[in-house]
Amino acid sequence: MAVIAFHGDPLVKAQALDRLQRHVAAGSFVYFPAWENGNANVIGAVVEADDTPAYAERLGYPLALAETLPMLVNGFRPQPEAVRFALAWLERTPVGADLTTIVSQLVLDLLANADLVKLTERYPDVEQSRQAIMALHCRAIDGEEPDRKTWKAARLAAVAATDAVDEAALERRAAQVVEAAAWPGTMRTVLRDTLNGLGTAELHLSLSEAGWTEENESRVFHIRQQAETDGYKAELSGLDRVLAILDADHPALAEQFRVRLDLMEESSARYRALAWKAIERMEQAPIAATRLAAQ
């Protein structure tokens, strides 16, 4: 069944925007949770409940896209940036746009990611799975929805390919991205899980290339924990405190930790890039119908 933005009704869009704007103006727009004590995230602001399916149904977005939306908004910091994106999301979605294939399009974008391919290419079965699953999403975009058995066969092959990769290897994370994508775009968590998996795989790849290890991570964790116990540099908080401690006592680790922070920020930028890409894809979607035009 076709998924049509705002069900072709400009009033639905106007009401959703109005509700979101009211929460922004009242200072009750938050990242998480969706709906609590009058505070609302990008979903809760519109449906006034922690109810992603209701958001998707009332506004005419694919459920998998709505499920991913809070994660996309979370990539925008500080909060005014999140507000800017959340408003753009509604404002730039054309009334009547046919969003039926948007999820598969975005999953395809994720599976074509160069960093991912760099990892999957090292394991022929994983790479073959990546290509097979991309082909299934392409068929879905072309309107020829593969049946359940076909998806299942591709999925089980992807799981088997992952199992052949060493558990500690970076390539295993890449294989898990392929696994996560092995579902039709109508599946609620397919886009969220694929994006999440890719974000994690890319981050680990870049951290590994920068020489940041699990041991480093563990050292910083324990240094921070010890400072909590001792009250060391308690006049500072959060990252400022961690950096001050590392600068004072572990300068080499401090330098590496700053690189790690930069890489984390880059990873967040990837989420933002996909967020804008999603809007662009919706803007490019064919217009199915609008109520005004039909009247």
Add this chain to the structure above:
Amino acid sequence: MRNANEQDLDEIVMNSDKPVLVDFWAPWCAPCKALAPTLDEIAEEYAEEMEIVKVDIETNPGLAERFEVRGIPLLMIVKDGAETARTFGTLSRSRLDAFVDAHVGAE
């Protein structure tokens, strides 16, 4: 998806004609909450082949003891009144699908 308690579990799960995936969970368990949408999807995917039944171990501690639940989320497959497989912890949708496929099968 149904809920079972200490009074009706035998009827709903152990005497079921279909295989049953039992989800042991608790309201305070964040990984259980994270798994919930995945279970919803799996319930839809396997609607013909199996039932999914949820057991809140906080309100049904006797069931946690009976099935030796040592951690949650715990997923257990029951076929013909007997446990045939279990897995503990958060699972991706594809992994859960592979687990169900291996122990229940699909048309």
